[in-house]
Each structure stands twice: as structure tokens, then as C-alpha cells.
Amino acid sequence: MNDKISVVGGGxxxxxxxxxxxxxxxxxxxxxxxxxxxxxxxxxxxLAVMPELNLHPGVHVTNDLSEAVSGARAILSVVxxxxxxGTFKAIKKTGKLSDGAFIISASKGVENDSLLRMSxxxxxxxxxxxxKVCALSGPSHAEEVVRGVPTAVVxxxxxxxxxxxxxxxxxxxxxxxxxxxxxxxxxxxALKNIYAIxxxxxxxxxxxxxxxxxxxxRGLNEIVRIGMAQRAQAMTFLGLSGMGDLIVTCLSxxxxxxxxxxxxxxxxxxxxxxxxxxMVAEGVRTTKSAFDLARKxxxxxxxxxxxxxxxxxxxxxKDSLRDLTHRPVTSETEHFKGGEAQxx
Amino acid sequence: MNDKISVVGGGxxxxxxxxxxxxxxxxxxxxxxxxxxxxxxxxxxxLAVMPELNLHPGVHVTNDLSEAVSGARAILSVVxxxxxxGTFKAIKKTGKLSDGAFIISASKGVENDSLLRMSxxxxxxxxxxxxKVCALSGPSHAEEVVRGVPTAVVxxxxxxxxxxxxxxxxxxxxxxxxxxxxxxxxxxxALKNIYAIxxxxxxxxxxxxxxxxxxxxRGLNEIVRIGMAQRAQAMTFLGLSGMGDLIVTCLSxxxxxxxxxxxxxxxxxxxxxxxxxxMVAEGVRTTKSAFDLARKxxxxxxxxxxxxxxxxxxxxxKDSLRDLTHRPVTSETEHFKGGEAQxx
Numbered sequence: 001m002n003d004k005i006s007v008v009g010g011g012x013x014x015x016x017x018x019x020x021x022x023x024x025x026x027x028x029x030x031x032x033x034x035x036x037x038x039x040x041x042x043x044x045x046x047l048a049v050m051p052e053l054n055l056h057p058g059v060h061v062t063n064d065l066s067e068a069v070s071g072a073r074a075i076l077s078v079v080x081x082x083x084x085x086g087t088f089k090a091i092k093k094t095g096k097l098s099d100g101a102f103i104i105s106a107s108k109g110v111e112n113d114s115l116l117r118m119s120x121x122x123x124x125x126x127x128x129x130x131x132k133v134c135a136l137s138g139p140s141h142a143e144e145v146v147r148g149v150p151t152a153v154v155x156x157x158x159x160x161x162x163x164x165x166x167x168x169x170x171x172x173x174x175x176x177x178x179x180x181x182x183x184x185x186x187x188x189x190a191l192k193n194i195y196a197i198x199x200x201x202x203x204x205x206x207x208x209x210x211x212x213x214x215x216x217x218r219g220l221n222e223i224v225r226i227g228m229a230q231r232a233q234a235m236t237f238l239g240l241s242g243m244g245d246l247i248v249t250c251l252s253x254x255x256x257x258x259x260x261x262x263x264x265x266x267x268x269x270x271x272x273x274x275x276x277x278x279m280v281a282e283g284v285r286t287t288k289s290a291f292d293l294a295r296k297x298x299x300x301x302x303x304x305x306x307x308x309x310x311x312x313x314x315x316x317x318k319d320s321l322r323d324l325t326h327r328p329v330t331s332e333t334e335h336f337k338g339g340e341a342q343x344x
Numbered sequence: 345m346n347d348k349i350s351v352v353g354g355g356x357x358x359x360x361x362x363x364x365x366x367x368x369x370x371x372x373x374x375x376x377x378x379x380x381x382x383x384x385x386x387x388x389x390x391l392a393v394m395p396e397l398n399l400h401p402g403v404h405v406t407n408d409l410s411e412a413v414s415g416a417r418a419i420l421s422v423v424x425x426x427x428x429x430g431t432f433k434a435i436k437k438t439g440k441l442s443d444g445a446f447i448i449s450a451s452k453g454v455e456n457d458s459l460l461r462m463s464x465x466x467x468x469x470x471x472x473x474x475x476k477v478c479a480l481s482g483p484s485h486a487e488e489v490v491r492g493v494p495t496a497v498v499x500x501x502x503x504x505x506x507x508x509x510x511x512x513x514x515x516x517x518x519x520x521x522x523x524x525x526x527x528x529x530x531x532x533x534a535l536k537n538i539y540a541i542x543x544x545x546x547x548x549x550x551x552x553x554x555x556x557x558x559x560x561x562r563g564l565n566e567i568v569r570i571g572m573a574q575r576a577q578a579m580t581f582l583g584l585s586g587m588g589d590l591i592v593t594c595l596s597x598x599x600x601x602x603x604x605x606x607x608x609x610x611x612x613x614x615x616x617x618x619x620x621x622x623m624v625a626e627g628v629r630t631t632k633s634a635f636d637l638a639r640k641x642x643x644x645x646x647x648x649x650x651x652x653x654x655x656x657x658x659x660x661x662k663d664s665l666r667d668l669t670h671r672p673v674t675s676e677t678e679h680f681k682g683g684e685a686q687x688x
Contacts, residue, residue: 139557152558177676209596213483214496217588244561252553332521
């Protein structure tokens, strides 16, 4: 039998990845925090938020973290980013983490206040995992992966971890590329959600494809600038966890962050918009972290600034768009001509 | 009165740019080759292919190239790429080109056989224009620009030409960024049409957003590799004429190349698909040029290869997709690790 793989987090993405691994013949245990959701996954093999899921019969479902972690060779973290710290605190407390275990982080976000990426949060909680965490990210709506739609993602991390992750996941319909730039892959996956909110706001305002393409392009420019300030490689953002994930999240009808932005664009407040949503829109918290991170790195990033003002200071999307389009135009790549901002 | 600007080519994009310049208070003459179309633009101030156009009353329309070119400070070339050589041959023949005139090329393509970019074709026909040609490109559907939808594009070329182009065009709703990388901007604008055909084929096959995002991302990777082999700068392709234009062309309902691909994906031959179209799909010719250019540069570019086979060798889109997803997966950026392929 294959080594045990533990999927931590039974939301739509976690359950989809557990199902994919089950279909790949892996020995999978899926842990879910909410007992009712775990029971539904176990008994009905599906999720209320994703009825098209038909969880592979080989996937073992549990609500017991200690059981889930015990003896696992790899732990796939797919809880919402705000719960990553608490989950790994709890994993440590179980005392069941194997010495040789490694972590695949598919949670996407930058923690508020600490401004740490998810891999950093994990290592801060369990220092013995240093060098044993990689990231999995890319344009991959769960609703499509579960249907077997061809999808490509990237695994990034130290040493052989990306290749090990590739071996575990790769199929013709779920292609896993590898990268050594974990910082870039994690930041791409996290920050894109901010621009999905911005593109949603464009939809809410009734604007067109040209505007959204401009927002995404100038948005990727901002992602690259934050990334380079954090020692990521510029070329990573040309890849699946950069422009690829940005495109799918900004444009797809499946995207929660885009939907939240659409509500903001139509004039709802953040509280009103969130009140109408059932699933987590990671971009809301990420916008706050990115706003703080940009200030810390002394970067002036106009789109992040405006989305922050819309979400947290009650500015209207219409006023934000006007202020964005009234900025002086520059050279496209002027921010990459200075010293530290050169592509590496 | 402002200096005369001559717009050469009264298709939907040329007419839209002429209208935009007219609204900006420029002194504009719009030349159109087809007498009936010129007459319609002159009398009805609109186009059959774009009824939403209401050409600014200040734009002078002519079918006489000699009159159009005479005394112009700037000539904006917007004819389909296959007619650029013939048009500039004809411009030379008029003998009316001013000594100080410069060219803004908005035609997008790489010439078949010669494999020259449009700026190179222009200078080959009129060598005295060397150093006086710049390119205008970016995510800009005419149907949206004409409605005043906020749009951002990039002007690239030698010396002060990009800034001069910016001065002529820039408004809050049509923002012109500048770049010194004309090669990259021209290649981005031309090559994206190939991937729009590929994304359209995905639509025709009933595939999803994940697949299209993967195609666009791996497609941009191919564009960067061709670009770098031609001494373009990698970072240009992160910009408006790279990923920005790629996104809008691959995903928009306005895109002719995407529509052509959709027909191919549904099983039509190239001839059948073209028979159902009224406007030029530049990507068909560009695919041939790119296929030849890749061979010349000794690059193996799988998506270009498959689209070439679909269009010119009768391979089915379904078989092409299967062959693409059966390729071994690699490091995302492996082709950028060698010497000449490093980002500059």
C-alpha cells in the first residue's frame, strides 16, 4: 500500500484534491474540522457547496486530527489561510506528526499583521518542518478539476519536494509543473485574489474586457513588485501561479473573490457583500496584508491602495476607478529599472 | 491647428482610433482602400462591421492615399498585416511622405516567409523611415474603445516616439503607457492571436477556465521564448502587449481569432471556418509565421506546433489537446535557465 497522505481541510478544494488523490490510487485520509461536514463527506461523499463532488470511495474521512496526522508521509494543508496557524498548532499538539513527514501547502494567503506566507506560518508553529514545506498553486477551480477538466498547476519548494508532490498528484488531466521559487508561487496564489475583487468591481460597474485586462496587467505588475521586494523571481509571475491563476480568478464565474467584487461594484458595503456570501473570499484579508506589506516594502501600489479603500474605508468603486484612471501614465516597466527591482 | 495625422486603414480598429483622435481635437484624415467603405465612413460616419461607431465629424475621410499622406506629421498604420507591405509601397509611390513624418504601427502580425515584424516591413519598403517607426498595441477591443470603456495600451519605439504617440492619444479612458522594447511589443501583439485560436478551440471542445488559463500561461511562455530569441525583453510580456492583450483576445466574445478557434474546436476545417467569418482573423497567417520562426530559432513550442497542425494539416483539435496533455511535465521555467534565455 502507498504511504498515507493526509488532506487537512474538507472544503471544496481540499475535498477535490482528496478525491483526485484517491482516484490516483493514493492512500488518503481527509480531515475536516466541522463535524457535520465531515459526516456528510463520509456518508454522502459530497459537499453542500459542491454537489458535483462524488468523493472517491477509497478516501477515508475523519474529524479527528490526531488520527488524520498519525503516520502520514505527506500532509496537504487546504484550510482557509486564517486557520492555518491554529491548525498547525493543533497538529503539533497531537504529537503524532512523523519525523519524515513533509507539508504541501495549498492554502492561499498572507497572514494579517505578521505578514507571513503560509509556509512561514507553518514553520513558525512547528520549527522542525523547516525545509520540509512546499506550496501547490495555480489556475484550478475545484468545480472543474472535479469534472476532470484538463488543469495545470505548479509545485514549488526546497530540494526534491516539488518533484515528490508532482509524483503524488500528476495525471494527464492534472499536470503538476515544478519550481524552486516558493516565495513567488505563494505570493502569486495569495495576491491574485485582490485583483479578482477589482475585476469583479469592474463587472459590477458594467465596464468591459479592456478595463479588466488593463487591471490584471497592471495588477500583475504590482504582484511582481511585491514579489521582488520579497526576493521572489520575476519570471515566476509569468507562470501558472502568477498570470495563470490571476486570469482564472479574475474572470471565472466560479470565483468567490470576483463575485464579492461585483457586489462592491454594485454599491454594497463590505459587510453587506459578505453577508450575501456562503464561502470564504480570501481576498478580503489578503488586501489588508498586501496593503501593509506594500507599506513595509515602501512600494506605492495604486490598485491595492484603491481596493483597500473600497473594502476598509467605504470608498465607492466608482470613485476608485476614477482615481486610478486619472493617475499620470508612465513607462510600463519603469519600476523594474531600479536596482533591487531588476528581474533576477 | 494641430499637425495632420493620417490614419491608414478604415477597418473597425482604424476607424475607432481615428474617432478617438478626432475627439481628442487632433487634425485627422482617415484613408480607406475600399471605396464603398470609405463612402460609408464619410457619409454615414459608421461601419457595417461596427454599427456602434459614430465617427467624429472632424475626421476627414478619403479613398485617395496621396491626399491622405500629404503633409502628415504622423501616419498611423492600421491595415491588416498582410497589406502593410503593399500599402507602404503605395505610400512611397505617392511621393508625398513628409521628411519629418513618423509612423505609428498598429497592424499586428509577422509577415509570412520573410518573418519580419510590421515595423521591419515598413522600413524595408521605405528605408528613410528607419528610426521613425513605433508600435501601438495592447488589450483594446474596438467595440469597447468606441464606447469609451477605460482602456490601457502601450507605445514602443526608438527615442521620443513613444512619448509623442502618448501625447497624441492619451486620455483618461485611453491610457498610453510607453516602452522602449518595440520588438517585444510587436511580437506580443502578433503572437497572442495564435493562443486565442487555441482558447477558442477549448471553447469549441466544451472545456473549462482551468484549461484556458493553462493554455494562456504556457502560451505566454512560448511567446517569451520566441521574444527572447529575437532580443526582446522578457518583462515586456508581463505587460499590456503581452499578458494583457493575450487575456482579452483569448477570452473575449469580441475576438475573431477566438471565434475562429471555436469553429475549429467544433470540428470545422480551416476553410469551412473562414467561410463563416466576415472579418480578418490575423492568427491564421501568424500561426504559419510563428511556426517557421520557431524552427528558425530552433525552439520546440508545443502549442504553436499543434495549432499549426490543426489549421494547416487537418489534425483535429481533440487530438491536438490529447497530445498536449500527454507531454512530460517539466520545471515551469526550465527554458529560462539557459544562457540566452535569461530575462534581460
